Structure formats: structure tokens, C-alpha cells
Amino acid sequence: MSSTEQGTSSAAPAEPTTAPESAAAPEVPESFYYVHGKDKVVHKVSAGALQHSALIHGMISNLGYTEEQAKANPFPFENIDGDILQMVVDWCNQHKGKPTPPEDTNLPKQKEKLFDLVLAVNYLEIKELLTYCCKQVAMMVKGKSPEEIREIWMIPTDAEDEAAEKEAKKRAGKEAAGETAAAAGDAK
Amino acid sequence: MPFPILRTPFVVLSEIIDLLEPNEIVTASLCSKKARRLLKNHYQRIKPSKWRVSMFSWGLVDIINCTVSNRINVMMARHISELPGEAHKSIEFNGYKGTFERGYPTLYFRDHVFGTKMVVDYVTDLFSLDIYGLIIDRNGLWAFDWINNRQEKLLGGMGLSKNPTYVLNEEKTLDNVLIVRNASSTDCVSTDSNVSDNVRFNRKLGPVDVVLSDTNECWVTCDYLMYSDAIKLFVSDSILTELDLNSFLRHWRVGGCPRLAYLKVFFDNKNAYVVNFDEDLEIVETNEVRKFRVVAEGDFEEIEGDYSIQRWDGVKATIRCELGYFTMVVWHADKN
Numbered sequence: 001m002s003s004t005e006q007g008t009s010s011a012a013p014a015e016p017t018t019a020p021e022s023a024a025a026p027e028v029p030e031s032f033y034y035v036h037g038k039d040k041v042v043h044k045v046s047a048g049a050l051q052h053s054a055l056i057h058g059m060i061s062n063l064g065y066t067e068e069q070a071k072a073n074p075f076p077f078e079n080i081d082g083d084i085l086q087m088v089v090d091w092c093n094q095h096k097g098k099p100t101p102p103e104d105t106n107l108p109k110q111k112e113k114l115f116d117l118v119l120a121v122n123y124l125e126i127k128e129l130l131t132y133c134c135k136q137v138a139m140m141v142k143g144k145s146p147e148e149i150r151e152i153w154m155i156p157t158d159a160e161d162e163a164a165e166k167e168a169k170k171r172a173g174k175e176a177a178g179e180t181a182a183a184a185g186d187a188k
Numbered sequence: 189m190p191f192p193i194l195r196t197p198f199v200v201l202s203e204i205i206d207l208l209e210p211n212e213i214v215t216a217s218l219c220s221k222k223a224r225r226l227l228k229n230h231y232q233r234i235k236p237s238k239w240r241v242s243m244f245s246w247g248l249v250d251i252i253n254c255t256v257s258n259r260i261n262v263m264m265a266r267h268i269s270e271l272p273g274e275a276h277k278s279i280e281f282n283g284y285k286g287t288f289e290r291g292y293p294t295l296y297f298r299d300h301v302f303g304t305k306m307v308v309d310y311v312t313d314l315f316s317l318d319i320y321g322l323i324i325d326r327n328g329l330w331a332f333d334w335i336n337n338r339q340e341k342l343l344g345g346m347g348l349s350k351n352p353t354y355v356l357n358e359e360k361t362l363d364n365v366l367i368v369r370n371a372s373s374t375d376c377v378s379t380d381s382n383v384s385d386n387v388r389f390n391r392k393l394g395p396v397d398v399v400l401s402d403t404n405e406c407w408v409t410c411d412y413l414m415y416s417d418a419i420k421l422f423v424s425d426s427i428l429t430e431l432d433l434n435s436f437l438r439h440w441r442v443g444g445c446p447r448l449a450y451l452k453v454f455f456d457n458k459n460a461y462v463v464n465f466d467e468d469l470e471i472v473e474t475n476e477v478r479k480f481r482v483v484a485e486g487d488f489e490e491i492e493g494d495y496s497i498q499r500w501d502g503v504k505a506t507i508r509c510e511l512g513y514f515t516m517v518v519w520h521a522d523k524n
Contacts, residue, residue: 112189114189114191115191115192115195115196118196118200119196119197119200122196122197122199122200130200130203131203134200134203134204134207135207137191137193137204137207138204138207138208138212140191141208141212141215141216142212143291144215145215145277145279145288145293146215146216146218146219146279146288146293147277147279148277149215149216149219150219150220151190152190152191153190153191153192153193153194153216153219154190154191154192154193154194155193155194155216155219155220155222155223156194156220156222157220158220158221158222161220161221161222
């Protein structure tokens with residue numbers, strides 16, 4: 001259960017709205033934390049849901065925030081797109097306190113987002129979600145020929161690799177020449 | 189939607205590779221030299237120790253992953269004359285034409301033996317594995333020497349297969365097959381061998397680890413059983429009688445066939461049923477159920493015992509008698 005504030009860029013969000021918790025609420029009040037991605041939209045996430053992320057879990061343990069401090073200091077993940085972070089937060093909420101099933105039907109369906117999702121999930125160290133995502137990637141090439149795999153996984157051909165290598169060498173040579181020239185200029 | 193796999197972090201890439209089946213890895217390795225290098229490096233770091241590479245002398249390479257039921261063809265070499273038309277997905281590797289059908293790549297060569305060696309080398313190099321199993325047909329005896337020269341590790345299993353028909357010819361007798369006497373373990377996976385009439389028991393048989401005998405001739409006699417020093421022995425279409433099996437068990441009890449761990453007799457007469465054992469064999473009825481190792485590591489089968497028999501040194505064996513079958517599993521101290 002997360003709430004999202006659209007468009008604010010302030011570090012301290014103004015009261016994020018909270019979706020109702022499930023009927024079987026724990027007796028001890030649950031603590032919440034706040035995260036935002038590149039778009040600065042703040043997501044309120046329960047500590048239970050964040051358990052999935054080894055990175056955030058570690059941050060929480062190390063910082064020892066109170067709820068007030070947590071609200072005032074959302075965890076910033078500037079390298080993660082807002083919509084991707086939303087997917088991750090949704091998944092964490094859906095799987096809060098539940099054993100993760102071997103096949104996950106709650107995975108984001110947009111394949112075009114899969115690459116960014118994988119990077120985000122890997123960064124946030126969400127092991128189960130990473131495994132699900134990797135399964136999706138592996139499934140992409142089931143029964144495919146080398147040519148099809150090359151296209152699906154964007155693997156360059158040998159000729160493309162060689163051309164890229166040549167280009168990289170040329171660039172490195174130019175940069176080295178530029179540095180030498182600059183150094184000679186400095187010496188004068 | 190494409191997924192730029194080579195731009196993923198190392199941990200992610202490793203996890204994706206781990207989720208691929210062996211045939212998919214071989215196929216992906218053909219995408220580029222870089223892809224092949226990457227996959228090869230992966231398997232040099234994380235050796236797939238439970239995978240068993242088998243080669244079929246007619247060009248097929250497969251991998252058993254943990255259990256024999258999980259067996260996957262990964263690559264094949266065929267003669268250029270078998271190259272199909274354009275309807276198939278075509279591939280090219282090192283200048284050789286190929287197709288991609290049935291989930292694995294097939295390459296076509298003018299010299300089929302050369303091609304077979306090449307695809308086997310390709311797969312074993314990719315996974316940093318030795319050849320574990322060998323299945324040969326009538327034209328495949330070259331594979332023994334080739335394997336013995338290319339790797340130090342001994343074969344884990346071998347089989348004779350009729351593809352289309354296995355017949356040992358005049359020059360190549362059963363003695364040639366006995367090259368596998370050096371086999372280091374007890375595994376074998378092939379069935380349906382069909383040895384010609386030319387090959388008969390000559391008292392030289394053994395110590396082969398696994399013997400598959402599938403014949404409608406009567407050369408698999410009680411003598412054959414007694415003198416075949418195999419660990420696993422499969423006899424198909426057998427005309428062995430109750431009397432023969434009693435004699436064999438008597439021989440075993442006093443220390444004959446000491447290495448035998450598994451004997452399976454498939455009777456030619458599907459209604460054959462062994463029920464009468466001689467008293468001196470001291471066979472006792474049992475209903476114990478025990479597991480034993482069949483082929484690859486982790487691949488277990490269960491035997492529901494009907495009878496138990498004990499050797500002079502205390503080693504026990506369980507016997508199962510079914511309509512058309514006779515099975516015996518010996519419980520060696522090394523747990524088979």
C-alpha cells in the first residue's frame with residue numbers, strides 16, 4: 001500500500017496520503033519510510049514491504065530513523081526512473097510478509113521497461129524480484145535461433161564488435177594525442 | 189522488445205545465464221565471438237559439475253542435467269548432403285552452414301567425422317567439461333580412440349545403439365568395445381543395442397562397467413551372466429530360464445560377479461515370471477523399498493523388493509520379480 005505525491009521536489013514531502021491498510025493490521029503500529037526516484041515523486045512504503053530490498057533494509061538499520069525523520073528525509077534514488085520505482089514499490093507491497101511464489105504473475109508487463117527494472121532491482125538488491133526478472137529475460141530466447149537471439153538481446157555481430165573496437169582505439173589515440181598537445185602547451 | 193543483455197551488470201548477467209538451458213547457451217554462444225567468450229568465461233568460473241556431456245558417434249551432442257530424464261540435445265553435426273531446403277532457419281558458423289531446428293543448432297560438413305569432432309569440441313570447450321558418455325553406432329568405433337586421446341578423464345558410461353542398426357563388423361569385434369573397460373564409474377544410458385551374431389561370448393568379456401545386451405539370439409546365457417564382470421547389466425529379449433537365474437544367484441552368493449550392482453533382465457516371453465528359487469540360496473521374502481543410483485548424480489530409482497538374498501560375505505541384494513522382468517540390486521558398501 002503506497003501513496004504517491006506527484007511533482008514535488010522538496011526533500012520534506014507534505015503529508016503523503018496513505019491507502020488503507022488491510023483489515024488484519026498488526027497490533028504494533030507499522031513504521032513507514034519514504035523513497036523517491038529521479039522524478040522526485042515520494043512513495044510511502046511500510047518497513048515490512050521494504051524488507052525485500054537488502055539495500056534499503058541496510059540503510060534503515062544503519063540510520064535508525066524515527067518516523068518523523070524518515071518522513072523528512074526520503075531515501076533518494078536519483079538513478080531510478082519514477083515509474084520504475086513505482087513498479088518496485090508496488091511489487092514490494094504486494095509481496096509484503098508473504099512467501100514469494102515460484103512463478104510471479106504480478107510482474108510488470110511492460111517489456112520495454114524490463115531493462116530499467118532489472119537495473120533498479122539489482123541496485124536495490126531485491127533478490128526475488130531480480131530472479132523473476134532474469135527468468136523473463138531468459139524466457140525471451142526460448143526456441144530462438146542465434147540470429148533471433150542476437151536481435152532480442154541486442155548482441156552485436158563480430159563485424160560490429162570489430163568496428164566498435166577500432167572506433168574505440170581511434171578515439172583513445174585522439175584523446176592521448178590531445179593530452180600530449182595540451183601538456184606541451186602547458187610546458188611552453 | 190529487445191533487451192540489451194550485454195549492458196546488464198555482471199551479477200544480473202550471471203543469473204540470466206544460470207537460468208538458461210544447455211541448448212540455449214550453445215545457441216546463444218553462436219551469436220558472436222564475444223558472446224561465446226562471455227559464456228565460456230562464465231562456465232570456467234562456475235563449472236556445471238552436475239552436467240554430463242554425451243556424444244553420439246553420428247554427430248549428436250547432448251547434456252544430462254542432474255537426472256537422466258532431464259536430457260537435452262545441444263548441438264549436432266550432419267553430412268552436407270542432408271542440408272535441408274530454405275524453409276529452415278539457417279545459421280552460419282566459422283564458414284559452415286547450419287540450421288536451427290528442434291531447439292538446437294545443426295552444422296553441416298563434407299566430412300561427417302570431422303564435423304562430429306568439431307561440435308563435440310565446441311560444446312566441451314564452451315562448458316569446460318570432458319565427454320562423459322559415448323553412444324556409438326556401427327560406424328562410430330573411431331570415437332573410442334579419439335576420446336581416449338583428447339582427454340585424461342575416463343568415460344563415465346557407454347552404450348551401443350542401433351542407429352539404424354548396430355552391428356560389430358568382422359574387423360571390429362567386441363574386444364574393441366572393451367576399451368571402455370577403463371571407464372571410471374558405473375553409468376550408462378543407452379539401450380536397444382543389437383549385437384550381431386558374429387559376436388558371441390568368448391570368456392573375455394569384462395571388466396566393462398556397463399553391459400547392454402539386446403538380442404533375439406541365445407548368446408546371453410547363464411555362462412555369459414556369470415563371466416561378465418559388469419557393474420550394471422541389462423539383458424533384453426532374454427530367454428534365460430528360472431533354472432539359469434537360480435544358477436546365476438548361486439554363483440553370485442559364493443562371490444561370483446563381485447562388482448555387480450544392478451541386473452535387469454527383460455524376458456523375451458512377456459509372461460515369464462520368476463517365482464521358484466532353490467532352497468540352498470536361502471532367499472527370504474521381503475517388502476522393503478530402497479532407492480539406488482541409476483545414472484547421473486542425484487538420479488535415483490526405487491526398488492520394491494520381493495526377495496532378499498545374502499552373499500557369503502554379508503553383502504545383501506534385493507530382488508524384484510515382475511511379469512516379464514527380473515531385477516536385482518546389490519547393496520554394496522559404497523551405496524552403489
